[in-house]
Amino acid sequence: MIDMIDGFLLALARRALPSADREWMAGDLEEDFQRLVHTEGRWRARGWLIGESLRNFSRRTSNRPRSFKFKVKSMSWIDLKLGLRMLVKYPGLTLVGGTAMAFAIFIGVVAFTMFSVITSPTLPIKDADRVVRIRSFDVAKNQAEPKQLHDFKVWRDSLRSVTDLGAWQDSSRNLIIPGVETSPIPVAEMSAIGFQVAEGEPHLGRVLTDADADPAAAPVVVIGYEIWKTRFGSDPSVIGKTVQLGDDHPVVVGVMREGFEFPVAHDAWVPLRLQLLDAAPRGGRATSVFGRLAPGQTVDTARAELNTIAKSLARDLPLTHQHLEPRVAGYADPDQMGTDDSAFLYAIYFFLTALLTLICGNVGLLIFARAASRESDLIVRTALGAGRSRIVWQLFTEALVLAVVSAGVGIVAGSFFLRTWGTYFLEVNFGRLPFWIDLAPSMRTIVFAAASTVFGAAVAGVIPAFKLTRGMSDRLKQTSAGSGGAQFGGVWTFIIVAQIAVTMMFPAIVYGERMLLTYTDEFEVGFAAEQFLTARIDKDAGSSPERFARSLNEVQTRLASTSGVTGVAYAQALPATWHPWQRIELQGADGAVTLDYGSLAPVSTSYFEALDSPAIDGRTFTAADVLPGSRVAIVDEAFVEIVLKGRNPIGQRVRFAPKVDGPAPPPEPWYDIVGLVKELGVSSPDQKERAAGLYLPAPPERLAKQYLMVHVPSGDAAAFGPRLREVVTSVDSTLKVSEILRADQVNDDQVWAMSLWVRITSVMSGLAIMLSLAGIYAVLSFTVTRRTREIGVRVALGGSRERVIGAILRRPLIRVAFGVLLGSSMVLAAMFGLRTTEFPGADAPLTVWHFVTLIVYVAVMVVVCSMACIVPAQRALRVEPTVALRAE
């Protein structure tokens, strides 16, 4: 299959071919490329194609007149040396332009790596292109069908185009080792063939075999290298030991090699028992299927064969399989992207290109100023016979030298950033990463960085070169060397004005981000959150609901009787995290029904006692409130204010409103509001509006998720973590404890990600200001140099220095004024625009203080931008008429 990158490379390769035989040669290239994709892998084939294009291109150019080739080759080296000399001779430009370009490439490398590992990942195993996954898809419901055990058995018995077919089920179980802290680990119940497909060599012992899957076989487990190191202390005699995995007691038969986490991110492997394969059609647990394309087969041929099998299954099992469609794809390929995802991806790449263009455009301005100051050299070169292309080539090479140095810095910084924060950033957003996600710079990243470098150099070097060399021969005729006529035109004026405007925006963005960060960090939850330890409790797939309910209650009882603990409760969502909004109906004292919204917070009956928050009015929940037939609710002060408009809530009745679409179900019974409490974090820091809290009592097992909250008033609540884990596991070895955090730390991930953004935008602001100042400085400097003689003449003829300076500074200052005006208009527009967004506090009224801040900010920016004019202005003031005229 040819993807977008292949198509692009093939198109480039075709362009490098001579036009006479292009059709057959292009066909030969594509044939060879396809063959290499199958034998050597896609990336090697791409490498070959690039090499082939270069060889063909070189052949084409070498067939041109010899003198031309000689000229380009020999002079390029001189250009290169000149470029290096320029770096040293103009350290200011090297520093400013280089930092800016390095930053653009740094951002590009980081974003490209992050998105490419997600959108086009590469499995770190041999013949990765041939490892596939098969998924059933219900086309009628437009969703994947994960229960495919039955179909797996059919595919395994009949499929010829895919061999080594295996299946796995995901589960997470407590690994219980005496003396070691218990915590759940991701376990794969997997066919033994998985170890062969993913090149799973054991570090110790053996991998699973088909015999282990026999129902009569003794339970065994293979553990991962990390688990072996951290939980078993790298014990070499671990093989043969019995461990407790949830309720099971398997024998450890192997330790896998370091880095082996197949099928996704797993730490232990147990056999997928054969009796599971007798599942009913679309029955059993969620199962994933993998395999390897047979020699000579492709994804397309496998798809065709699977479709044939699917048709036969649909005939035999019309009730379950009529709308099922098996889909085969590369193992690590992301799910098919929707239009929105593709649009998002293209938007990211567009943003990166725009950022690079903008920054390199600015560097181009500096290079233009530098080149213009050497205009006499260029005129002499033209006089000696250098054509326009030669001058353009020279300036491009100078920019390329700067870009290459910057790219080196950008790549190193990007790699460091990815290694230090990249994985953590992705894990905060997506959870533990699959084993194929590797953020080390790959060949793809290097190619991307190289392409960005050449593109950046083209923008920074070629545009100024074309502008500078336009009409060069005319200038050669009209003027003598040393008094050329290059001018800053509309393009640079536009760039400077736009740059100052953008510069104005950045600090404003940082200011907004900091406000949001502070708001999130200091979000008030209404109780002493630092005294509470929270944890998520999950049920093991094999455990019964009755056992789960018993265990949750027992955990609560045991923890409550533990010394140092003054309260224990369960909640469906933790305070200061998002609570779902529900459309509700409210019945007032007069019987009238009104519609509104409330944030739903199902909690256990001990919740308010545990939080040490007694009712302000009415009562809190009691054990009787969860008995059948009882329907009571408690609301918070925000509910009274927002929904009840200040009315007394006690005695009012509330119920969920029927869904807007579809036939209306019979109305459900009312809940009586029996209590009022203060606001206890039903709102979250990322919500724009204050949430109206509606609490409903529920037994712990009936909550959609079980978050445990333990009140430990003395000492550090976090120190209670190991004890909490111990109590929970001693009650029931199948209860899985995770996300143990203090209640005031539940949004720390969000705070971390936000502060990372603040840092990045702060650096961007600094760079934008630096580039703006350098741009203004370069333009003014250029103007003073260009007009030195004129200044000398004016002063010699008695012109006052103030008037002379005024004439020189007028145009740059007008540009600064325009930029600041445009920038402040944008900030003002953003201030009003923000009010329509979902950011918390965005709808707060704009006060006089906001406008005063803006005016002060504008004044500061004018002063800062004008500072760039000081040095060139002083230079103009120092011009001595005699010296200026003698120099001419």
Next chain:
Amino acid sequence: MDTIALGEFEQLVLMSIVRLDHEAYGATIRRDIETRTARRLSISAVYTTLDRLEQKGLVRSWVGEPTAERGGRRRKHFAIEAAGARALKTAYRDYMAMATGLERRLKALQ
């Protein structure tokens, strides 16, 4: 009739055409030479030589049907002409005549 002298690469291309017979076209010729001589060739180098051989009347070419494997493009097949066969035989004979007896000395040169 005078035979045409062949360059070294021309000889390799002609030998490949003879070996591949009906399957001789750009991609297969290149692969054949690359596999046997462990050289890396560009496709345009192969076609430049094939064009030259055709101009000299040593090979003839014809265009085949398009195939999906090649992105819907056609193949240009090549076959050796009588003059080409004569030139190749002569080159081979000359080469063998010169190489005979040199094996031991060539080894000694290493």
